Amino acid sequence: MARNKQYHQFLRQCGLKVTSTRLLVLDVLMSTRTALSHSDILDKTRGSRLDKVTLYRTLNTFITHGIAHKVASEDRNWLYALHPIDRNNTVRDDHAHFICDQCERIYCLPVQTRNSMPAPESEEGFVIRTHEYRLHGICPQCH
Amino acid sequence: MARNKQYHQFLRQCGLKVTSTRLLVLDVLMSTRTALSHSDILDKTRGSRLDKVTLYRTLNTFITHGIAHKVASEDRNWLYALHPIDRNNTVRDDHAHFICDQCERIYCLPVQTRNSMPAPESEEGFVIRTHEYRLHGICPQCH
């Protein structure tokens, strides 16, 4: 199936209208392994005259509809990425983030959903529901 | 030893000059279990006419000197906390963050430094050095 038709289907499946902005942003986010900032995305779509407000709204719509997430960068901004999607077009949100200490790019990496979650030391009263991992090191690009 | 003298010694030990701003900020951060935003700290030190730029600089100085760290909140700001310090006045930076999904406060919790780190699934080329955990759930205050 052509990529565009796939995106159309995916958006409808998520309860979202198909618009050219959304197709564009999906394409950009799909095209890279790293999380991107708002200005990264604007740069990559320069020719399309994408409005910055529309981009913020689109990203926030993807987040509230559970198809994307945002990670804080070391700077004053957020980085955005789509949730990984498995073969059945099912969105998976159980993954880790890898921050390269050299180039500062952030990757989404699948993580074994084993019972490997650390437990807080003798900390009463905290009810843990979910957990996130952030890994630091050197990425393949900088290795 | 009086708390103030302890803070003096601690700052000198970290290679920092003792100033009233630093003593004040240390005291505020020491006095709570949760990470605080810049404006939280300004609120708590209202009587002391602490300048906002000075506060930003002090927090950043603590971070670069390895005695504090910042965590992104869900809002557009950073939350700041001192690194936990053990009995020997040694700074420990291996801890988890617990985000309460109800009140949105962020706690620093000690975490067992076991070999519980998840490994990325078949992801070649990533050199992992450190890891961070963020736990989500309900804190004792909201339980």
Place this chain on the structure above:
DNA sequence: GATTTTATTGCAACTTTGTTGCATTTTAGG
């Protein structure tokens, strides 16, 4: 205690990131 050097501070002004309001345009259902 005085002097000197360097770091810190306080203020105004600025920059960057993200949001709001509203009129216009687009999407999708009928």
Place this chain on the structure above:
DNA sequence: CCTAAAATGCAACAAAGTTGCAATAAAATC
């Protein structure tokens, strides 16, 4: 094709954080 609702684009705004520079404070030395 029509209509309703959502999405968009623009100007204006808000909030968080930074920069530049003169004044002040800390600490070392004498």
